[in-house]
Amino acid sequence: MIRVKDVTKVYENDGTVTEALSGVTFNVDRGEFVAIVGPSGSGKSTLMHILGALDIPTSGEYILNDSVVQNLSDDRLAEIRNNEIGFIFQSYNLLPRMSALKNVILPMMYAGIGKAERTKRAMEVLKELDLEDKINNAPNQLSGGQRQRVAIARALTMNPSILLADEPTGNLPTLQSDEIISLFEKLNKSGRTVLIITHNDEIAARAQRVITLVDGKIVKDERKRK
Amino acid sequence: MTFLETLEESVSVLKVNRMRTLLSILGIVIGIGSVIALMTLGEATQRSITDRIQSLGANLLTIRPGSQQQGFLKMNSTENTSLKFDDALAIQESPRITTVSDVSAEYSSRSQVSFERNNTNVQVTGVSGNYFEIRNISIEIGSSFGPSASDNYEKVAVLGPTVVEDLFGENANPIGQSVRIGSSTFKVVGVTKSSGTGGFSGSDEAVYVPLTVAQDIIFGKDYVSAVYVVAKDQTVIDAALNQVGFFLLERHSKENVEDADFSITSQEQIIETVSEVTGTFTTLLTGIAAISLVVGGIGIMNIMLVTVTERTREIGLRKSLGAKRKAIVMQFLTESIILTIIGGLIGVLIGLGVSMIITSKMSLPTTISVGSIFLSVGVATVIGILFGWYPARKASKLQPIEALRYE
Ligand SMILES: Nc1ncnc2c1ncn2[C@@H]1O[C@H](COP(=O)(O)OP(=O)(O)OP(=O)(O)O)[C@@H](O)[C@H]1O
Numbered sequence: 001m002i003r004v005k006d007v008t009k010v011y012e013n014d015g016t017v018t019e020a021l022s023g024v025t026f027n028v029d030r031g032e033f034v035a036i037v038g039p040s041g042s043g044k045s046t047l048m049h050i051l052g053a054l055d056i057p058t059s060g061e062y063i064l065n066d067s068v069v070q071n072l073s074d075d076r077l078a079e080i081r082n083n084e085i086g087f088i089f090q091s092y093n094l095l096p097r098m099s100a101l102k103n104v105i106l107p108m109m110y111a112g113i114g115k116a117e118r119t120k121r122a123m124e125v126l127k128e129l130d131l132e133d134k135i136n137n138a139p140n141q142l143s144g145g146q147r148q149r150v151a152i153a154r155a156l157t158m159n160p161s162i163l164l165a166d167e168p169t170g171n172l173p174t175l176q177s178d179e180i181i182s183l184f185e186k187l188n189k190s191g192r193t194v195l196i197i198t199h200n201d202e203i204a205a206r207a208q209r210v211i212t213l214v215d216g217k218i219v220k221d222e223r224k225r226k
Numbered sequence: 227m228t229f230l231e232t233l234e235e236s237v238s239v240l241k242v243n244r245m246r247t248l249l250s251i252l253g254i255v256i257g258i259g260s261v262i263a264l265m266t267l268g269e270a271t272q273r274s275i276t277d278r279i280q281s282l283g284a285n286l287l288t289i290r291p292g293s294q295q296q297g298f299l300k301m302n303s304t305e306n307t308s309l310k311f312d313d314a315l316a317i318q319e320s321p322r323i324t325t326v327s328d329v330s331a332e333y334s335s336r337s338q339v340s341f342e343r344n345n346t347n348v349q350v351t352g353v354s355g356n357y358f359e360i361r362n363i364s365i366e367i368g369s370s371f372g373p374s375a376s377d378n379y380e381k382v383a384v385l386g387p388t389v390v391e392d393l394f395g396e397n398a399n400p401i402g403q404s405v406r407i408g409s410s411t412f413k414v415v416g417v418t419k420s421s422g423t424g425g426f427s428g429s430d431e432a433v434y435v436p437l438t439v440a441q442d443i444i445f446g447k448d449y450v451s452a453v454y455v456v457a458k459d460q461t462v463i464d465a466a467l468n469q470v471g472f473f474l475l476e477r478h479s480k481e482n483v484e485d486a487d488f489s490i491t492s493q494e495q496i497i498e499t500v501s502e503v504t505g506t507f508t509t510l511l512t513g514i515a516a517i518s519l520v521v522g523g524i525g526i527m528n529i530m531l532v533t534v535t536e537r538t539r540e541i542g543l544r545k546s547l548g549a550k551r552k553a554i555v556m557q558f559l560t561e562s563i564i565l566t567i568i569g570g571l572i573g574v575l576i577g578l579g580v581s582m583i584i585t586s587k588m589s590l591p592t593t594i595s596v597g598s599i600f601l602s603v604g605v606a607t608v609i610g611i612l613f614g615w616y617p618a619r620k621a622s623k624l625q626p627i628e629a630l631r632y633e
């Protein structure tokens with residue numbers, strides 16, 4: 001369902017040219033659980049943004065569910081971001097000054113889900129992530145780990161078929177981190193495709209497939225037999 | 227998202243970002259308020275000036291005795307006796323003078339005026355004809371006296387408010403009382419309006435009596451100090467000046483204009499100066515309005531643009547969660563409209579309040595400059611909405627990641 005063909009991403013700032021991705025090609029099938037690893041600055045987040053339809057490649061093609069993402073209309077892309085992909089940012093990206101509940105509700109609001117229904121769903125997900133007593137706190141009134149969990153909750157509320165997580169457990173203690181990964185495994189078992197960036201070998205070990213990026217290139221792509 | 231939801235979302239964003247909201251509203255309030263206050267003040271001042279000029283009588287010619295050229299210094303030490311009441315009569319009655327509608331003469335000199343034990347030394351003016359109408363002197367209480375008073379040697383007097391205060395005390399009603407002027411007794415029939423409250427021409431420190439009484443009984447003089455001639459309308463002022471001038475020249479048996487023993491000044495000269503002044507004033511007003519609009523506009527623009535970084539990130543985030551371009555533009559537009567409506571209302575109220583306080587403190591006519599309200603609200607709304615909407619529209623076209631990284 002995900003096909004990445006010779007994708008490059010070049011950043012140009014004040015004459016300095018950075019090639020964050022240089023010719024990345026791979027496919028991900030429906031229901032896979034993929035870990036993306038690699039040193040800092042190797043292009044993992046850049047790749048994830050492209051997969052999440054949040055950015056466009058400089059060259060190459062990204063095909064999602066048989067359509068070339070670059071060619072889709074802005075509105076269609078919004079729909080894909082809204083109900084097909086759940087994206088967890090490395091830096092959370094919560095709406096400042098708005099409560100945790102409001103942040104989780106936001107995608108459902110854009111999906112046109114009714115007020116009662118979206119509040120109910122948001123509460124359920126927040127509860128599952130142990131945040132029921134923090135629903136009225138704004139992001140700046142939450143700890144790093146709590147913010148990370150609000151960001152995860154927000155990505156899950158729309159029941160996306162693809163979950164893209166950029167270091168979703170970087171700020172969480174091992175126990176909670178394990179719980180989140182178990183949650184991802186559960187979602188994966190129920191048919192969802194999960195791609196997760198991680199620096200944690202244990203988490204990578206739990207994935208069925210590990211893609212290693214170095215300097216914007218895939219240097220290793222291992223599939224495990226379970 | 228429905229319209230109601232967009233509205234709800236905008237209100238919650240405005241509520242949550244209290245400081246930003248207050249500053250934006252303040253920018254709009256100041257922008258609108260200052261334009262309205264400045265323009266109202268300007269218009270009120272302009273109106274007050276033109277009102278006062280109009281009250282001087284635009285069609286008036288003043289004839290004074292004495293030659294036109296007296297060297298560099300105007301010699302006032304010796305009284306000029308060349309102008310007589312008969313001259314005024316002749317101007318009025320001559321069939322050759324066709325451009326004049328009314329004539330009045332005055333003789334003016336200082337004299338002692340007393341009531342019981344109070345006395346004061348003031349300018350006493352003997353007047354003939356419809357002097358009060360011609361010179362636009364308004365009466366506050368009682369009435370003035372007409373042309374017949376002079377013909378019949380009536381001993382009546384109209385006092386200026388300062389004279390009333392000096393003789394009778396503050397807020398006294400002197401109508402019907404008798405005052406002594408020189409050695410005669412006069413019945414007070416009227417009090418003129420104070421020049422501070424709209425009676426511009428005429429002095430507060432004046433006493434008016436019929437001309438014949440002043441000439442024969444008080445001062446014992448047979449000449450007048452000025453003759454006022456009213457031209458039929460503004461277009462014949464120059465013609466009237468020439469007609470009266472040559473008529474008097476002939477009456478006084480003078481050959482050349484240089485020999486004239488009188489001078490005529492027209493109100494038109496004053497009017498010309500004044501219209502120059504009001505012209506400058508109008509330009510000034512337009513300038514003030516333009517500057518305050520620009521200042522107010524920049525204020526609004528700034529506060530809208532200051533938040534652009536934060537707002538761009540917000541737009542990036544909303545887009546990455548599935549907001550369509552239209553939803554974003556609608557939200558920001560709604561926010562701007564709410565801000566300009568609230569700021570606009572407060573601004574109009576404050577602007578009107580401030581201008582009312584200032585005009586009443588300066589005893590200017592209270593005008594509401596409707597133009598300034600429309601202008602300022604219009605410009606503030608356009609700027610507020612433009613600078614709320616335009617950056618939002620621009621940001622909504624970025625890739626979500628680019629907007630999120632915006633600095
Ligand atoms: N907007 C940008 N402009 C210029 N260079 C950029 C930009 N964003 C990323 N880069 C560069 O692209 C490269 C890849 O960045 P990326 O964020 O994808 O790394 P990463 O693998 O996610 O690293 P980390 O593990 O530290 O999160 C880096 O060298 C980075 O400096």
Ligand SMILES: [Mg+2]
Nearest residue numbers: 044045046090
């Ligand atoms: Mg990264």
